[in-house]
Amino acid sequence: MRSRIVVLISGGGTNLQAIIDASKQDNYGGDIVAVVSNKADVYGLTRAQDAEIPTSVLSHKDFDSREEYDSALITEINNYQPDLIVLAGFMRILTAKFVQKFQGRLINIHPSLLPKYQGLHTHQRAIDAGDTEHGVSVHFVTEELDGGPVILQAKVPVFPEDTADELALRVHQQEHRIYPMVVNWCCTKRVTMVKESALFDGVILPVSGYASEE
Ligand SMILES: Nc1nc2c(c(=O)[nH]1)N[C@@H](CN(C=O)c1ccc(C(=O)N[C@@H](CCC(=O)O)C(=O)O)cc1)CN2
Ligand SMILES: NCC(=O)N[C@@H]1O[C@H](COP(=O)([O-])[O-])[C@@H](O)[C@H]1O
Numbered sequence: 001m002r003s004r005i006v007v008l009i010s011g012g013g014t015n016l017q018a019i020i021d022a023s024k025q026d027n028y029g030g031d032i033v034a035v036v037s038n039k040a041d042v043y044g045l046t047r048a049q050d051a052e053i054p055t056s057v058l059s060h061k062d063f064d065s066r067e068e069y070d071s072a073l074i075t076e077i078n079n080y081q082p083d084l085i086v087l088a089g090f091m092r093i094l095t096a097k098f099v100q101k102f103q104g105r106l107i108n109i110h111p112s113l114l115p116k117y118q119g120l121h122t123h124q125r126a127i128d129a130g131d132t133e134h135g136v137s138v139h140f141v142t143e144e145l146d147g148g149p150v151i152l153q154a155k156v157p158v159f160p161e162d163t164a165d166e167l168a169l170r171v172h173q174q175e176h177r178i179y180p181m182v183v184n185w186c187c188t189k190r191v192t193m194v195k196e197s198a199l200f201d202g203v204i205l206p207v208s209g210y211a212s213e214e
Contacts, residue, residue, distance in 0.1 A: 003030035003187035013044025022180035029187025118146035
């Protein structure tokens, strides 16, 4: 029985698309059973609809507090009975209640080599810092923003004349490579979270290796 995946988005959905494409393989560990967005007018919803995946929009603007929004989001997600919740450009900070509900089966992709540059605007921050390398991290989501156990990272070079958009494009290519891989690992239980550690087949492997840029 393939795992049931719910993907949360806020934007264009290129990472969603990468997972949609990967899940078409017979040996992939899960199926996307729903896509939930906090914004209505985003291309990620079109991507899901084109793939005949149920979608719903739950706008945070319709709620008086972050807590009320997250309670409604929990209910919406549970309607689909997920095994794994995948944040793919979901741009809302989640409350402790939400995280506690799904921790251990809740993952995110973040455009930096964590623990560097938690939060937003990571590409410009790497350029401004004069970094010669940058990249992307897939991690379990915990209450600490972008502080959860890292599962896999990919590294890209930063060139002297890079703009944030050029660097973002280079990072995106790596995102689309590693996120479907990690989602599959989580679906097949190759990767699990125990307390504050990511375990690979039951073994803690510190993230020292990188999926190098092809
Ligand atoms: N409790 C957690 N919530 C979230 C995590 C996490 O690790 N723990 N990861 C983020 C994803 N993320 C970066 O990877 C991120 C998303 C959103 C923000 C943010 O500042 N959001 C603002 C609104 C910004 C906007 O609407 O453009 C907010 O929520 O007020 C920072 C980092 C997902 N959530
Ligand atoms: N802090 C979270 C964050 O910045 N996530 C980033 O949003 C983009 C979503 O693109 P997509 O909608 O095309 O997948 C991705 O680059 C992802 O790393």
